[in-house]
Amino acid sequence: MITIERTETAGWEAAIRGMRNPMNSWDKSDSGVLDDDIVIGHNDLALMTKLVNSGSDHSKFKRMIIVTADITAPLYWWKEFDTYKVGTVANSCSTMHRIHKQEFTLEDFSTEHLTKDSLEIFQYQIFFWLNYCRERFLETNDKTWWWQMIQILPSSYNQKRTVLMNYEVLSNIYRARKDHKLDEWHDLCRWISSLPYSDLITRKENDND
Numbered sequence: 001m002i003t004i005e006r007t008e009t010a011g012w013e014a015a016i017r018g019m020r021n022p023m024n025s026w027d028k029s030d031s032g033v034l035d036d037d038i039v040i041g042h043n044d045l046a047l048m049t050k051l052v053n054s055g056s057d058h059s060k061f062k063r064m065i066i067v068t069a070d071i072t073a074p075l076y077w078w079k080e081f082d083t084y085k086v087g088t089v090a091n092s093c094s095t096m097h098r099i100h101k102q103e104f105t106l107e108d109f110s111t112e113h114l115t116k117d118s119l120e121i122f123q124y125q126i127f128f129w130l131n132y133c134r135e136r137f138l139e140t141n142d143k144t145w146w147w148q149m150i151q152i153l154p155s156s157y158n159q160k161r162t163v164l165m166n167y168e169v170l171s172n173i174y175r176a177r178k179d180h181k182l183d184e185w186h187d188l189c190r191w192i193s194s195l196p197y198s199d200l201i202t203r204k205e206n207d208n209d
Helices: 012-020 042-053 060-064 075-081 116-140 143-152 167-177 183-193
Strands: 003-010 032-034 037-039 066-074 089-092 158-166
Touching: 003 183, 012 042, 012 060, 042 060, 060 158, 060 167, 066 075, 066 183, 075 158, 075 183, 116 143, 158 167, 167 183
Parallel strands: none
Antiparallel strands: 003 066, 032 037, 066 158, 089 158
16 A cells, blocks of 8 residues: 655756756747646757657756655555665654554554455454553553564554655656556556656657657
């Protein structure tokens, strides 16, 4: 399970100016802002597409188009996302400081693919035990019970992070993960395809169609 909220993009105007610096062709730029949304003109979009088709060395402007979003996903997915260290920044909800602050509920975990038997085991063993350890920690302030929560917490636990990325990073993610076996990557790639001018992200290099 993954949810992506509060998506924002920025940096378009600077990216377009920088894109035109090598040939001093700023006078050919025809983009603008309408109702706080970027509207890329025909000339600028044609140059962007040409540079994307020429490869990442030529499409450095994509690194200047910033995307921020709040992403909630299970720890097993975040473990894979964390391989993308360059060009990303993330601030997460703290498991260490907040794990005991509220009772665990089933909505705190990604369990949509569990069978009936697996879900019963999860509820009556892991889920029940986590809440029991939480209650004991709150009652005694004995860190032993805190450790039980930390070390038994399953990788299906959902964590929220506010993430900053750019169009170049998203291109790498899209190419590498669009056919991944995890549903979360498929959902993220669909979100990528919904971003403004997402063809700059999803099109293949040297694709002149």
